[in-house]
Amino acid sequence: MLNLDYVSVTEKHLDLNALTDMVGREDGGAISTFIGTTRNSFQGKAVVRLEYEAYCTMAEKQMSVICDTIRKTYNVLNIAIAHRIGVVPVREASVIIAISSAHRIDSLEAVHYAIDAVKELVPIWKKEVYADGSEPEWKENCEGCTKSLSKK
C-alpha cells in the first residue's frame, strides 16, 4: 500500500474526521492526532479570535520537509498536516496533525515531533485580537527561534 503525505494550508474549517479517515489504513493499528485550538485568553486578557497568515507555498513545502524527516525517523504509514489560516474563532482548530502507524509508539512520537516542527519551521503567523480593544499582537512561538532557523 502506498504511503500518503498530505499537507494543506487552507482558509477552510479543519475536518478531524476527514483527516483521520485519510490516514487510517487496514494495515495500521494506531492513529495519533494533535489538534491546536484557539485559547480564550493570554496572560489574563480575553482573546476573541486569532488571525493566521501564511507564506502558503513555502509553508506547504516546509510541511513536506517535515513529512520527509518523520519518515526517516519513525516507522509511520500515512501523514496528514493541515493548517487553517484567516480568522479562527476561540475553541476551533488552527492545526491538525494525524499520523498512522502499525504500532502505537511510532505515531505517538511522530505527532509530537511534527507539531514541534510545525511551530518551528513552517512560515505561518498568528495575531491575537483582544476583547478589551487593546492593540492586536503578532505572537512568536519562542524567542529567537526564527532567527536560529537561518543557521539550519
Next chain:
Amino acid sequence: MLNLDYVSVTEKHLDLNALTDMVGREDGGAISTFIGTTRNSFQGKAVVRLEYEAYCTMAEKQMSVICDTIRKTYNVLNIAIAHRIGVVPVREASVIIAISSAHRIDSLEAVHYAIDAVKELVPIWKKEVYADGSEPEWKENCEGCTKSLSKK
C-alpha cells in the same frame, strides 16, 4: 471551569468527533488523541475481525484510576477514554483517548501515558479471528504483564 473525566466501555461505534468535542475547551490550546484501530494481519495471517471482551465495571474503574494518575502527573484539562467491545471490524477504532490541555506538551505526554496504561491495567481482552479459518487466538499485550499487575 470544571474538569471532565469521561470513561466508557461500550458496544457502540466510537465517535472521534464527539469525544474531541467533549474534551475541547475555550481555555485549552491543545487536544491530543490516540485511536487504536484493528489491523488486517498478524504475522502474515489475514485478520477478519477482532472480538473484544471486558470486565466492564472493573475496566471503567481502572480507567478512572488512570485519569487520576494523569492528573497527578500532567497539567491537563479534560480526559476522555473510550473502549469498544464486541466485534470490531478491520480499520475501525477499538479505543479512543482524547485529552485537552492549555499547552501541547501536557496532552501529548498524557495521551502516550494513557494508552500504555490502558493496555497494561484495564481488564479487556481481544480475540483475533483469522481469514484462513485457523483457531482464533486470545492476544496478550505483553508477556508477563498481567501477572506483574498483581504486585502493583
Next chain:
Amino acid sequence: MTDAVQVRLLFFARSRELAGTSETSIQVPKTTTVNNLLKIIVKHYPQLEPVVDSVAVAVNEEFQGNSVELTLTAGDIVAIIPPISGG
C-alpha cells in the same frame, strides 16, 4: 471449613472458555492468599491448570498481590484476569 465463605467467581476471555462458564460461586477460606485461592479454583476447574500461572486475581474489582493475605467476606467478587489485551 468453619471459616469458609461463599464468594462469586468470575471468568473472562480464555479462562472463561476453559472453565466453560463466566460466573459461578465457590466456597473458600475466609483468610487466604491469592496463590492459595488459585489452587482451590484449579481443584474445581482442572482445565485452568495451563493458564493459572499467567492469570492475575481481582477481588471486588481491585488487583491483588499474589502473596497478600486476603480477608474475604461472603458475596465478595473474585475475578480471574488472564493477560490483558485491550487497546
Next chain:
Amino acid sequence: MTDAVQVRLLFFARSRELAGTSETSIQVPKTTTVNNLLKIIVKHYPQLEPVVDSVAVAVNEEFQGNSVELTLTAGDIVAIIPPISGG
C-alpha cells in the same frame, strides 16, 4: 551596480504591516550575504529597523543562513520571515 539583479521581495505578518506592502521588487547585488541584503532592504524601508534583527530570510522558499553568500538571479523571490507563530 553592474552586477545588480531585480528580485521580488515579500513581506509577512508584522514586517508586512511595517512595510505597508506585502510585495515589491528591489534591485540587489547579484552576490551578497543575507545580512547585507537585510541592510539594503532596511535602507528602502527604514520602518523595518526595529524587527530586522529578529527576522529570517528565505530565497525561493528556502531559509538561508545569515552569513551564507547568496548568488541571486533576476526574478528570485526573497521573503522576510518574522518569528513564526503558527500552530
